Amino acid sequence: MTQEELFKKLIAHCKEYGFVFQSSEIYDGLSAVYDYGQNGVELKNNIRRYWWEAMTRLNENIVGIDAAIFMHPQTWVASGHVGAFNDPLIDNKDSKKRYRADVLIEDWIAKIEDKINKEVEKAAKRFGDSFDETMFRQTNPRVLENQAKIDEVNKRMVAALEANELAEVKKIIEDCEITCPISGSRNWTDVRQFNLMFDTKLGSVTDEANTIYLRPETAQGIFVNYLNVQKTGRMKIPFGIAQVGKAFRNEIVARQFIFRMREFEQMEMQFFVRPGEEMKWYEFWMEKRMRWHKSMGLGDEKYRFHKHEKLAHYANAASDIEFKFPFGFKEVEGIHSRTDFDLSSHQKHSGKKLQYFDPETNESYVPYVVETSIGLDRTFLLILSSAYTEEKLTKEDGSVDERVVLKIPAALAPVKLAIFPLVKKDGLPEMARKIMDDLKFDFACQYEEKDTIGKRYRRHDAIGTPFCITIDHQTLEDETVTIRYRDTMEQERVPASKLREIMAEKVSISSLLKQI
Ligand code: GAP
Helix, strand or coil: CCHHHHHHHHHHHHHHCCCEEECCHHHCCCCCCEEECHHHHHHHHHHHHHHHHHHHHCCCCEEECCCCCECCHHHHHHCCHHHHCEEEEEEECCCCCEEEHHHHHHHHHHHHHHHHHHHHHHHHHHHHHHCCHHHHHHHCHHHHHHHHHHHHHHHHHHHHHHCCCHHHHHHHHHHCCCCCCCCCCCCECCCEEEECCCEEECCCCCCHHHEEEECCCCHHHHHCCHHHHHHHCCCCCCEEEEEEEEEECCCCCCCCHHHCCCEEEEEEEEEEECCCCHHHHHHHHHHHHHHHHHCCCCCHHHEEEEECCCCCCCCCEEEEEEEEECCEEEEEEEEEECCCHHHHHHHHHHCCCCCEEECCCCEEECCEEEEEEEEHHHHHHHHHHHHEEEEEEECCCCCEEEEEEECCCHHHCCCCEEEEECCCCCCHHHHHHHHHHHHCCCCCEEECCCCCHHHHHHHHHHHCCCEEEEECHHHHHHCEEEEEECCCCCEEEEEHHHHHHHHHHHHCHHHHHCCC
């Protein structure tokens, strides 16, 4: 199965099993807007909780807030979003499709990188153990030629975007002979800037002065509240403020399911530090955030850092944590050293002092900020895309069966235990209900009595339930039950009274938190 096929199957699976639905589907949907179903919302809540507790509970100097989505319009002037939160877009005149110009160029670069990687793979096979990849990359003429092309185009693109030279961006697209993936033609419009913020009107008067924006990032809600929190919480630098909430962007290219949406959720933390110490904290948070990701056990090799060449208007250093999605390595989290840009700018625009008095140095200053910003929906997608597994099973009679199983980390699974009476009679349902009534205060449980046990297992494999408990006639005699483990499909007989203890360690968020 190709990665593309796998991704299509995952999208279908998300719908079939109540994880993600297209928004307003009965009206043919709304582009790049999605709803989370009964299982999706549980998984999303668990991820959110895992992040929240990792930030606020494990760090004594980080507290949370929940700021409003609507903010004073000056906020977005100060933050630079009104002036600079733009994407360069270009249309193909034949297909009438709209693209982000920089993404077209990046896709072209990725294709050349692919060529280089194929060259390296071929050579590795030819030379076997004696192959020296570094040496090969430094000396092979074809690799060098392609790398030089990439470097040149990258340099031109970064310079053109930084200088806002849109004609040069178009020239790069022409020079690279980039064609529209739909029409195959090179009939392009000029490149234009497009502001990504959604606006709306406050109150009943619809004049320009009442225009407000749906926040494109949650961070500004933290910046404008930083002194409120610092003073009321008696926080001392370095300290952090965490927040989870919706953000909105009118994305030009909305694709890859919930990877790029127009309404999405961010989990952001701003860490306020002494000016000059920001690089130390930037490194610290890069490492710490990577540990959070890896603690989920999805495979360390699926993560990497990507250092930004082109920095956002507010940053003096920035890196992404990228994950290997079915469509390649893509950003899931950004770690940005945002200097004092935001606070200084809010200070200027609001006329209010946003300085911190440092009792250790007896100085007042505007703190520098290191930000960690992760997409909740992207984290959801990365977990599901790595969890989705199709397995062939050989039955005792030699016939082959198949199952689709979501190997979601147990602590994040929407349902932790499924409880099944073997049959719907002989007092087994009553016994199963009794066990469930005891466990439901601690774990997300589901009771199921319909269909064969095999079918019930398959249904719970498909939503990632890590443990299925079967209550049979022996349970009535000795109060033991069978636990069936999702990943190994092994079964174990244990006393019902031990279930809480057995489950607790495996499915609690604290089991993940301890690994960070
Ligand atoms: N405050 C900094 C900030 O917003 P960003 O890199 O633009 O930085 C941070 O966004 C994270 O938010 C991204 O790494 C991604 O996970 C998520 N994100 C951004 N745009 C998104 C979109 N259109 N759909 C889903 N997630 C998105």
